Amino acid sequence: MKLEVNGKEVEITSEADTPLLWVLRDELGLVGTKYGCGVAQCGACTVHVEGSAIRSCVTPVAAVADKRIQTIEGQASEQGLSPVQQAWLETDVAQCGYCQSGQIMAATALLASNPTPNDAEIDGAMAGNICRCGTYPRIRKAVHLAAALMAEEQNT
Amino acid sequence: MSEHLTAAPMSRRRFMQRSGALLFAAQCPLGLSAKAVAGGTGAMMNSFVRIDPSNVITMLANNSEFGNGAYTVMSMMLAEELDVDYRSIALEAAPTSPEYYSPLFREYLTAGSVTTGSTFIPMRTAGAKARTMLLEAASRDWDVPMAELTTADATVTHADTGRRATYGELLEVIHRLDIQPPETVVLKDPSEFKILGKPARRYEGAGKVDGSAQFGIDIKLPGMLYGAIARPPVYGGSVVDFDATEALAMPGVVKAKAIRAGVVVLADSYWRAQKAKAKLKISWDRGLNAKVSTEQFYADYRALADTPGMLAEDIGDARGVLDAADEVVEATYEMPLLAHATLEPMNCIAQVEGDTCTIWSGTQYQSNDQEVISRFLGIPQQNVTIHRPLMGGSFGRRSSKTADYTVEAVEAAMGESVPVQIIWSREEDIRSGHYRPLFVHKLRGSVDDSGMPEAWHQVAVGQSLMQGTKHDPTYMVRGIDIYSLDGCLQEPFGVFPYGTSYQIPHHRVESHNAPKSGIVPQEWRSVGHTHTGIAYECFLDELAHKGGIDPMELRLRLTKDHARMNRVLRVLKEKCDWDKPLGPGRGRGVASRIYNISPVAQAVEVTVAENGDFTVDRVVCVVDCGFAVNPLGIEGQVEGGLAYGLGGVAFGNIDIVNGEVQQSNFHDYPVMRLPQMPKVEVHILPSDEPPTGVGEQATTPIVPAVVNALFNATGRRIRRFPLSSQGFNLV
Numbered sequence: 001m002k003l004e005v006n007g008k009e010v011e012i013t014s015e016a017d018t019p020l021l022w023v024l025r026d027e028l029g030l031v032g033t034k035y036g037c038g039v040a041q042c043g044a045c046t047v048h049v050e051g052s053a054i055r056s057c058v059t060p061v062a063a064v065a066d067k068r069i070q071t072i073e074g075q076a077s078e079q080g081l082s083p084v085q086q087a088w089l090e091t092d093v094a095q096c097g098y099c100q101s102g103q104i105m106a107a108t109a110l111l112a113s114n115p116t117p118n119d120a121e122i123d124g125a126m127a128g129n130i131c132r133c134g135t136y137p138r139i140r141k142a143v144h145l146a147a148a149l150m151a152e153e154q155n156t
Numbered sequence: 157m158s159e160h161l162t163a164a165p166m167s168r169r170r171f172m173q174r175s176g177a178l179l180f181a182a183q184c185p186l187g188l189s190a191k192a193v194a195g196g197t198g199a200m201m202n203s204f205v206r207i208d209p210s211n212v213i214t215m216l217a218n219n220s221e222f223g224n225g226a227y228t229v230m231s232m233m234l235a236e237e238l239d240v241d242y243r244s245i246a247l248e249a250a251p252t253s254p255e256y257y258s259p260l261f262r263e264y265l266t267a268g269s270v271t272t273g274s275t276f277i278p279m280r281t282a283g284a285k286a287r288t289m290l291l292e293a294a295s296r297d298w299d300v301p302m303a304e305l306t307t308a309d310a311t312v313t314h315a316d317t318g319r320r321a322t323y324g325e326l327l328e329v330i331h332r333l334d335i336q337p338p339e340t341v342v343l344k345d346p347s348e349f350k351i352l353g354k355p356a357r358r359y360e361g362a363g364k365v366d367g368s369a370q371f372g373i374d375i376k377l378p379g380m381l382y383g384a385i386a387r388p389p390v391y392g393g394s395v396v397d398f399d400a401t402e403a404l405a406m407p408g409v410v411k412a413k414a415i416r417a418g419v420v421v422l423a424d425s426y427w428r429a430q431k432a433k434a435k436l437k438i439s440w441d442r443g444l445n446a447k448v449s450t451e452q453f454y455a456d457y458r459a460l461a462d463t464p465g466m467l468a469e470d471i472g473d474a475r476g477v478l479d480a481a482d483e484v485v486e487a488t489y490e491m492p493l494l495a496h497a498t499l500e501p502m503n504c505i506a507q508v509e510g511d512t513c514t515i516w517s518g519t520q521y522q523s524n525d526q527e528v529i530s531r532f533l534g535i536p537q538q539n540v541t542i543h544r545p546l547m548g549g550s551f552g553r554r555s556s557k558t559a560d561y562t563v564e565a566v567e568a569a570m571g572e573s574v575p576v577q578i579i580w581s582r583e584e585d586i587r588s589g590h591y592r593p594l595f596v597h598k599l600r601g602s603v604d605d606s607g608m609p610e611a612w613h614q615v616a617v618g619q620s621l622m623q624g625t626k627h628d629p630t631y632m633v634r635g636i637d638i639y640s641l642d643g644c645l646q647e648p649f650g651v652f653p654y655g656t657s658y659q660i661p662h663h664r665v666e667s668h669n670a671p672k673s674g675i676v677p678q679e680w681r682s683v684g685h686t687h688t689g690i691a692y693e694c695f696l697d698e699l700a701h702k703g704g705i706d707p708m709e710l711r712l713r714l715t716k717d718h719a720r721m722n723r724v725l726r727v728l729k730e731k732c733d734w735d736k737p738l739g740p741g742r743g744r745g746v747a748s749r750i751y752n753i754s755p756v757a758q759a760v761e762v763t764v765a766e767n768g769d770f771t772v773d774r775v776v777c778v779v780d781c782g783f784a785v786n787p788l789g790i791e792g793q794v795e796g797g798l799a800y801g802l803g804g805v806a807f808g809n810i811d812i813v814n815g816e817v818q819q820s821n822f823h824d825y826p827v828m829r830l831p832q833m834p835k836v837e838v839h840i841l842p843s844d845e846p847p848t849g850v851g852e853q854a855t856t857p858i859v860p861a862v863v864n865a866l867f868n869a870t871g872r873r874i875r876r877f878p879l880s881s882q883g884f885n886l887v
Contacts, residue, residue, distance in 0.1 A: 014425070015407065022427035026382070031374035032367020034548070035426075036499050037582040041822035044499055072367035085365040092357040092788055095796055096223030097364030098371060098500045098548025123831035130822065132499045132549045133223045134799025135792065136833035 006074030016062035021045045023061045032072035032101045043129030046102035047071050053109035072101035084108045087146035095133035103129050107143050199327050201286035203255050211324030214246040218256035220266040220520050222547035224851050225789040228359040229272050230279050236351045237283030239307040249544040252522045264523035267555050269752050269849025272785050276847050284341040293329040355788035372518040372545045373503045379574040384429035386436050387418040390815035391589030392674050393443035403432040417564040426579055445674035446815040453594050457617040461598035465615050465666030466636050469645050472662035477611035481602035485702050489691040490876045493810035494592035500548020501580040502561035506569040512539045517562050518547035520555035528559035529566050552679035557625050586825050587817040592680030593619040597691035607703025611662035619677040620669040636667045642684030644692045654753045657721035658714035682852035693747035693860030708734050708746050721755040724778045732759035732776035743869025747860040754781040754848040758857040762865040768883040772834035782845035790850045791838045797854030803828030805859040806886035809878045832886050
């Protein structure tokens with residue numbers, strides 16, 4: 001089976017029913033995407049398929065065979081970190097950091113569809129991503145900062 | 157990937173170009189890297205600092221990083237005295253040898269919110285001593301007085317002659333002149349600090365935004381097999397017999413074997429192991445815990461609470477005063493079992509070769525892991541090597557005295573020629589049998605003519621954390637586990653040098669160690685306070701109400717002889733607008749706590765709807781943690797700590813029926829989510845006192861503050877938890 005991950009085509013041998021999460025982690029070595037619950041309850045495994053945030057722990061790999069998949073490893077470009085990653089770093093969001101790949105992927109998808117979310121919209125869009133360290137106040141702050149960075153980027 | 161960490165993964169390549177040793181390490185399989193570098197070209201200046209000729213400075217960190225910020229504060233301390241940028245320091249987990257044991261615990265253990273306090277002098281001393289050696293080298297080599305030398309950016313400079321040398325370049329001089337570490341060294345005066353006391357971003361933060369931070373679950377070793385364990389339906393049960401025919405026929409499956417924890421399936425991917433595990437046919441012996449039930453615990457503990465316990469504290473004559481009182485307030489508070497639910501589930505890689513064992517494990521407690529494994533395998537303790545990656549949360553779970561998730565990986569790896577990684581599913585994690593113990597606190601109290609608390613009688617019932625463990629001699633006093641009572645004693649007790657900060661004239665506290673149950677009690681962020689703090693601060697609110705005294709005013713009066721807590725409360729009262737009236741359906745609550753040994757107080761505002769749905773609208777937290785080493789880190793620990801506590805009291809609950817845990821995943825063991833997170837204001841009081849902890853201190857006060865605020869808003873006292881079981885849903 002062929003997949004397009006972070007802009008590259010890769011050939012995989014996992015069974016068709018294998019969740020995308022475990023294909024990414026165990027077959028492709030892309031371990032930035034995390035396992036947290038296995039039942040789409042925690043958001044640690046969030047990746048983008050065709051630009052939308054999905055839970056890779058419940059997505060059979062066969063379902064995304066001909067789709068564009070983006071993981072945390074594909075967020076930075078040659079120019080450096082993405083605006084969302086930059087905002088996360090500047091706001092010093094992470095504590096243990098385990099959920100943050102998923103948080104960043106969720107925030108990136110949110111900002112793509114809503115470039116200027118308010119607090120309630122952020123809360124709504126990010127409610128599926130658990131952070132046990134409780135970095136939530138900084139997540140809110142960082143999403144606003146990322147929105148500002150992206151607006152700045154567009155204006156230059 | 158090596159187990160070295162640098163603060164800036166984006167510049168990792170540059171690092172490696174500068175350092176042959178590091179490049180070599182990076183190409184080695186994990187596990188060889190530490191030795192390769194230690195035996196390489198770098199020079200150990202002392203136990204904590206290694207300098208490489210190419211001027212890479214490496215810190216050996218003897219405290220674990222699980223979100224607590226240990227690596228940030230420790231690198232800041234070292235960098236401050238060594239005059240380097242803390243982000244330029246490379247970092248390795250220090251090996252599990254006694255020279256790296258905590259001076260406080262005398263074990264290799266990161267716990268009790270003591271990292272900052274207990275490393276503040278040792279890490280700075282390590283930096284200052286290394287710097288002194290470098291200065292002596294330059295001074296003697298250049299024949300200039302040491303006092304004329306300055307250091308910055310890992311370089312020694314002599315301004316008059318313009319001579320400069322990097323620390324790495326001076327290693328040759330140190331060797332040639334046989335320069336020895338100084339016996340003593342003068343540390344910087346706080347007025348000279350350039351790094352300490354200023355907000356600093358997380359040392360390993362960059363790897364946590366680009367996905368490159370390596371947690372235990374992420375480690376891949378050549379030939380490694382993944383193991384999934386089918387566990388008994390009752391914690392502590394065992395395998396009678398199993399049939400793995402179907403499982404073994406599945407792709408990638410290598411083996412299935414019985415171990416003490418259950419039946420482990422080994423496969424070439426974790427998913428394949430998980431899938432095959434479901435096909436096992438196992439007959440179980442349900443074991444000694446088959447009849448365990450949490451409702452029975454509550455009933456038994458309530459009955460025990462009505463009987464005299466072991467007397468821990470008896471100030472004045474609480475029983476006499478209560479017997480003579482016209483009115484006695486009585487209440488029983490009941491706290492459930494709680495799982496830790498770290499987002500990275502437990503996992504461990506083990507490799508057993510002859511009489512040696514190597515593990516890769518996220519752990520708070522590696523001297524204990526080493527000890528348990530050495531006992532299990534019958535090999536010398538020093539033959540157990542531990543590689544410690546970053547941890548996806550811990551909250552006490554990875555300080556397991558049973559070393560449960562570690563030793564089972566070793567057992568699974570026995571007889572295998574390759575490393576084996578065991579990863580727990582979330583369901584296994586929630587049902588792991590290691591919990592914040594269930595506690596019942598019975599309280600009786602009275603107020604004097606002025607309305608102030610006069611007599612207090614508290615009986616605590618719950619399973620002891622320390623009884624019968626190797627910690628028994630330190631933490632058990634006359635049979636009383638000091639952790640069972642931490643937070644409800646008015647005076648210092650055992651090795652805990654602090655009391656509640658309150659003064660109630662007649663104060664009696666008794667304790668019952670509930671019978672051992674087969675459930676393993678496990679430290680949960682802020683330990684004893686997770687239950688004593690709720691019982692104490694809520695009952696204080698009940699007495700305030702009885703005496704007609706404002707709860708904030710009550711605490712201010714009770715702490716009048718405790719200068720630090722009194723200051724915290726005075727600032728809190730002002731910052732939280734305590735006297736500003738709130739509208740209907742709204743309420744305010746306050747609580748204050750001392751734990752190891754930082755005074756913290758919080759005030760909250762809640763809004764409660766008719767159906768019991770409530771929001772926590774605002775939390776104001778005032779912290780006195782002595783000298784604030786990293787204000788940015790402290791703020792994060794406070795926000796996170798109170799989120800953990802609030803989620804726990806709002807929804808946290810483990811029910812056991814006939815030995816089986818009823819909850820299994822985040823749908824029935826809910827935790828805090830973003831929409832439920834209150835707005836938090838953190839005020840750190842300036843202080844010249846030595847630094848003390850913040851990692852656990854904010855976890856408890858939020859709980860009674862919210863419960864008291866719900867009473868303030870609705871007039872309803874809540875004495876059993878979680879709040880969701882009492883008709884109050886945090887939204």
